[in-house]
Amino acid sequence: MTVAEIDRVNIFMAVRRAERPARRAALSLALPLIVFLVVAFVAPILYLLVTAVGNPETREVLPRTLEALQNWDGASTPDEPVYAALAADLKVAKDNSTAALLGKRLNYEISGMRSRVLATARMVEKLDTGPYKEKFLALNQDWGSPETWAIIKRNGGSLTPYYMLTALDLKQAPNGSVERVQGDQAIFLDVLGRTLFVAGLVTLFTLILGYPVAYVLTIAPKAIAGIMMLMVLLPLWTSLLVRTTAWVVLLQSDGIINDVLMALHLTGERVQLIFTRVGTVIAMTHIQLPFTILPIYSVMRSIPTTQLRAARSLGAPPSSAFWRIYAPQTLPGVVAGCLMTFILSLGYYITPALVGGPRDQMVSNFISTYINRDLNWGLAAGLGVVLLVVTLAIYLLFLRLVGADKIKLG
Amino acid sequence: MNFAQRMSLATDNPVDALVRFEDVKKSYDGINFVVKDLNLDVFRGEFLTMLGPSGSGKTTTLMMLGGFEQPTLGHILLDGKPVERLPPEKRNIGFVFQNYALFPHMTVAENVAFPLRYRGITGAAAKEKVRQALGRVSLDALGDRRPAQLSGGQQQRVALARTLVFEPSLVLMDEPLGALDKQLRERMQIEIKQLQTSLGITMVYVTHDQSEALTMSDRIAVFHDGRIQQLADPKTLYDEPSNRFVASFIGENNTMPCTLLGREGGVAIARMADGTTLKAAGANVSGTGANISVSVRPENISLAGKGVRAGLNRFSGKARDVFFLGDHMRLSVEAFGGQLVTARIPARQARHFALGEDVVLECGISECRLLEA
Numbered sequence: 001m002t003v004a005e006i007d008r009v010n011i012f013m014a015v016r017r018a019e020r021p022a023r024r025a026a027l028s029l030a031l032p033l034i035v036f037l038v039v040a041f042v043a044p045i046l047y048l049l050v051t052a053v054g055n056p057e058t059r060e061v062l063p064r065t066l067e068a069l070q071n072w073d074g075a076s077t078p079d080e081p082v083y084a085a086l087a088a089d090l091k092v093a094k095d096n097s098t099a100a101l102l103g104k105r106l107n108y109e110i111s112g113m114r115s116r117v118l119a120t121a122r123m124v125e126k127l128d129t130g131p132y133k134e135k136f137l138a139l140n141q142d143w144g145s146p147e148t149w150a151i152i153k154r155n156g157g158s159l160t161p162y163y164m165l166t167a168l169d170l171k172q173a174p175n176g177s178v179e180r181v182q183g184d185q186a187i188f189l190d191v192l193g194r195t196l197f198v199a200g201l202v203t204l205f206t207l208i209l210g211y212p213v214a215y216v217l218t219i220a221p222k223a224i225a226g227i228m229m230l231m232v233l234l235p236l237w238t239s240l241l242v243r244t245t246a247w248v249v250l251l252q253s254d255g256i257i258n259d260v261l262m263a264l265h266l267t268g269e270r271v272q273l274i275f276t277r278v279g280t281v282i283a284m285t286h287i288q289l290p291f292t293i294l295p296i297y298s299v300m301r302s303i304p305t306t307q308l309r310a311a312r313s314l315g316a317p318p319s320s321a322f323w324r325i326y327a328p329q330t331l332p333g334v335v336a337g338c339l340m341t342f343i344l345s346l347g348y349y350i351t352p353a354l355v356g357g358p359r360d361q362m363v364s365n366f367i368s369t370y371i372n373r374d375l376n377w378g379l380a381a382g383l384g385v386v387l388l389v390v391t392l393a394i395y396l397l398f399l400r401l402v403g404a405d406k407i408k409l410g
Numbered sequence: 411m412n413f414a415q416r417m418s419l420a421t422d423n424p425v426d427a428l429v430r431f432e433d434v435k436k437s438y439d440g441i442n443f444v445v446k447d448l449n450l451d452v453f454r455g456e457f458l459t460m461l462g463p464s465g466s467g468k469t470t471t472l473m474m475l476g477g478f479e480q481p482t483l484g485h486i487l488l489d490g491k492p493v494e495r496l497p498p499e500k501r502n503i504g505f506v507f508q509n510y511a512l513f514p515h516m517t518v519a520e521n522v523a524f525p526l527r528y529r530g531i532t533g534a535a536a537k538e539k540v541r542q543a544l545g546r547v548s549l550d551a552l553g554d555r556r557p558a559q560l561s562g563g564q565q566q567r568v569a570l571a572r573t574l575v576f577e578p579s580l581v582l583m584d585e586p587l588g589a590l591d592k593q594l595r596e597r598m599q600i601e602i603k604q605l606q607t608s609l610g611i612t613m614v615y616v617t618h619d620q621s622e623a624l625t626m627s628d629r630i631a632v633f634h635d636g637r638i639q640q641l642a643d644p645k646t647l648y649d650e651p652s653n654r655f656v657a658s659f660i661g662e663n664n665t666m667p668c669t670l671l672g673r674e675g676g677v678a679i680a681r682m683a684d685g686t687t688l689k690a691a692g693a694n695v696s697g698t699g700a701n702i703s704v705s706v707r708p709e710n711i712s713l714a715g716k717g718v719r720a721g722l723n724r725f726s727g728k729a730r731d732v733f734f735l736g737d738h739m740r741l742s743v744e745a746f747g748g749q750l751v752t753a754r755i756p757a758r759q760a761r762h763f764a765l766g767e768d769v770v771l772e773c774g775i776s777e778c779r780l781l782e783a
Contacts, residue, residue: 309478310511312498314572315528321499328515 045388052167052381055160057105058152061098062089066156069149077144083132087124094121108162108376109151116140150174163382188366192386195362198281198352199345203338205285206292210337211330213289214296219305236290244351247283248274251355275357283355284348291344292337299333335402343391363387427451427487428580428612429475434484436470444470446636448484452580452614457606459615461623462633463659469584471633472616476505476582488580499528504573504581504611508588510565512557518544518568519553525576543575544568546605563594570602574609581606583615587622599625620660624648632656654781657705664711664751666704670780678780680704684747688723690778702782708740710777711753714770724772727751729763743769 059066064085072078093099103117123139124132136143151174155162165171169186170178180186213232217225235243250256251273258270273279303326311321349364363383370380429452436445445467452458460468473479474486477498485492493501513521519540526536544550547567557565566586573581586602587595603626606613617623623630624644632639632647632655640652651657654665668680671687678690682704690704714724727745739760741753753771763769 304509304511306507306509306511307513309476309498310505310507311513311524312478313476313501313503313505314525315499315502315576316524317499317528318497320528325513329513 048381048384048388051377052163052385053159053161054378055105055155055158055162057098057102058155059158061093061102062086062152062156065089065152069153069156072149072153074150074153075146077146078149080131080133082149083136083143084130086120086136087127087130087132090117090121090124094125104375105155106151108166108379109155110148112142113148116142147174160378163378164385166379167382167386188363188383188386191361191363191366192390194360195346195364195387196390198277198284198360198362199342199348201281202284202288202345203292203342205281206288206341207334207338209285210289210293211296211334214293214300214333217293217297218300218303232290232293235287240287240350243287244283244354247279247286247351247355251279251282274355275360277356277360280352280356280360283351284345287351288341288345292341295336295340296330296333299330299336303329331402335398339395339398343395346387346391426454428454428456428489429614430485430487430490431471432485432487434471434474434481434486436467436474436479437482443482443636445474445481448638450631450638450641452612454612455610457603457613457615457626457628459617459623459627459630460633461617461620461630461659463618466633467636468616468631468633472582472584472614475614476503477501502576502578502580504576504578506569506573506581506583506586508585510557510569510586512565512568512572514557516556517553518549518555518557518560521557521568522553522572522575525572529576539575543571546574547571547601562590563598566590566598570605574605574611578611580612580614583613585617586615587617587619595622596625602626624660632659634659651705651779651781654703654705657779657781662708662752663705664708665781666706666746666749666751668702668704668780670702677775680780682746683749686725686746688725688778689775690780691776702780704778705781706773706778708752708754711751711771711773713753713755713759714772721775722772723775723778724770725751726768726770729765729767729769732763734760741769743771745771 062085065082068082068085069078072082090099093102099117099121100114103114106117107114120136120139120143123135127135142148154172154174154176161172165178166181167188169181169189171181172178213228217228217232220228252258253270253272253274255274257273261267261271273282307325307329308321311325312318316324346362347364348362349368352360352362353365353368363386367380367383367387370376370383429450431448431450434445434448435443437443448467448471450471460471462468470479474481477493477496477500481494486494488496488501488503498505513524516524522540522543523536526532526539531539540553541550544553547570549564549567549571552560552564552568557568560568569586583602587598590598599622602613605611615623615626624647627644629641629643630647631641634655640647640656642650647656647660651660651663657663658665666682666688668682668688671679671681673679674689676691680688680690680702682688688704718724725745727743729741730744730750731740731742733740737757739755739757741755741763743751743753745751751771
């Protein structure tokens with residue numbers, strides 16, 4: 001290094017040293033939030049990602065069996081040592097009450113496995129010595145099927161693609177190949193499509209209804225704009241559950257909306273609105289309106305009124321002035337508002353649960369069902385990952401299409 | 411032929427008005443009138459400035475002419491035809507806005523080409539016109555830039571080019587130089603004036619900056635309280651303000667309350683608050699109304715010389731504030747029983763004045779004007 005270069009490095013170091021206290025102060029101010037985010041946001045998401053591929057049950061409950069299966073050819077019925085190992089594992093499992101856990105896990109892939117494992121565990125508790133093979137086969141002759149053993153062996157690893165595949169309506173055949181789930185088993189792609197469709201529809205409706213409102217807000221006299229703004233914001237300050245319940249009251253068959261439709265003779269009989277897709281979209285649109293309106297409004301407010309006047313003075317008729325001068329400038333707000341509503345709508349749970357019918361449930365409802373009722377955290381996490389990936393993909397797509405600098409959320 | 415020449419030729423054959431306001435009134439709430447009884451002709455080829463403080467009605471008047479506001483009562487004639495009901499896009503009037511109102515999502519060239527598409531000019535013809543317009547404001551090289559990439563002065567030029575490109579017969583400007591710094595503003599004033607003269611455009615210009623108005627205008631309409639206080643060329647406006655508002659709004663003026671004692675020939679005799687008298691040039695002040703004053707500009711007051719000369723008022727007072735400003739000195743004197751009178755003393759006459767020192771000042775009778783409020 002020349003002297004000049006050394007000087008330059010020294011100065012660089014000196015600058016870093018001089019700036020260090022300021023950097024530390026800034027970091028320490030942000031530290032509480034960073035800690036909070038890591039604990040409450042990043043860690044749960046990482047846990048979710050791990051849960052979606054985690055596969056601890058077979059590995060922990062059947063270590064001896066898995067070892068005994070190492071040399072199994074995969075096609076024939078295994079020999080006595082495997083059954084002996086399984087018996088030993090199940091005895092321990094019975095003592096530790098982990099047999100049910102294993103049964104539940106294996107049941108996802110082989111129906112009836114839960115009761116089979118529990119019954120077998122009860123049986124081996126009473127046996128002291130082998131040979132076990134005949135007794136297992138006598139209890140349930142499926143214990144002789146190579147498929148059962150193939151699936152047990154496959155689940156010996158610490159990771160499994162099972163939940164992710166299921167969340168995408170795919171399954172792994174016993175021979176390892178991935179295939180599409182048939183018939184009424186295939187529900188999740190349908191649910192995902194439905195979620196995207198409903199979210200898209202809600203976004204479209206909030207835009208159609210919200211854009212003119214945002215415009216009126218920007219041109220209305222202060223007093224009126226204040227009242228209108230209050231009406232836009234009021235729903236935001238009301239609990240989501242309360243608003244959804246209010247829609248249940250309004251939409252039901254003998255509710256106000258049907259009363260009005262009947263009174264106006266618009267329909268001859270009461271229309272089924274509650275527990276339908278229509279009702280869900282209406283309620284969600286109402287709830288999401290402020291999220292679409294506010295970013296559009298904030299962008300519109302920053303557009304000087306002289307823009308439209310200038311366009312008119314240069315010869316553009318009102319509609320042309322609007323579409324060629326005003327609308328393009330509101331695009332950042334439109335994109336931000338629509339993105340916000342679309343992404344929030346993807347995660348809707350309460351409203352479809354209360355206002356929608358069984359065919360209107362969204363991905364979130366299934367996640368909730370798997371967590372609360374089926375205790376299948378793996379599949380819930382798998383669906384969560386799919387939802388997360390779709391959301392991120394849409395977000396990135398928007399960024400690519402309109403440019404990050406074109407999205408103004410505030 | 412410039413405007414002044416045309417005016418002088420036009421004594422017998424009146425210059426035809428491009429714009430005529432006929433008894434125009436404007437109210438937003440039906441109670442207060444922002445513009446009261448406006449009657450004004452704008453002549454062809456003229457640079458007319460509407461000058462006044464904010465809230466005086468000048469911008470509203472401009473907006474009515476541009477088509478963005480409707481007159482509550484009265485008529486606006488453009489080329490002899492009433493245009494009150496005509497939307498802005500059908501008036502073919504160029505409008506330069508306060509903050510330029512360039513379209514941020516278009517390039518400079520697209521901005522300038524915007525008015526052409528509504529006039530059926532497209533393709534190569536449009537390109538050529540845009541090139542010419544940008545050349546006229548010396549921005550040839552910047553057609554591909556976005557407005558945000560330009561300096562304030564350059565944006566101002568783009569706004570000008572965009573307005574001039576469709577060759578409107580009338581161009582309106584609403585404080586177009588307000589956002590520029592002083593030096594740039596002064597340069598743009600000259601450029602705009604030169605463009606207006608060389609292209610022979612009629613311009614109506616709104617500003618609250620009196621020096622800008624004096625620099626650029628053929629005629630100035632001074633607005634106050636919804637009315638035109640005086641309509642005249644810059645020199646007349648400065649030398650012969652018709653009332654106290656115009657006198658104090660344009661340039662600096664000492665306004666000293668007085669009562670009218672009588673007239674001697676064409677000269678009025680005014681009695682000041684302390685009983686001394688001043689002579690003042692006529693003006694058409696009638697009666698002995700209480701609300702009249704003598705008005706005289708600081709540069710017309712000087713230190714009294716030796717001996718009494720005819721045609722001069724002489725008065726004395728006590729020195730209050732003295733500021734030396736390089737080329738001149740500002741001397742404030744308390745005279746006429748408590749009235750502060752400011753004089754602008756040329757640097758070569760400047761000397762030290764002690765606070766409270768007796769000072770004798772004089773000013774020409776013809777430069778003292780008797781004014782009503």
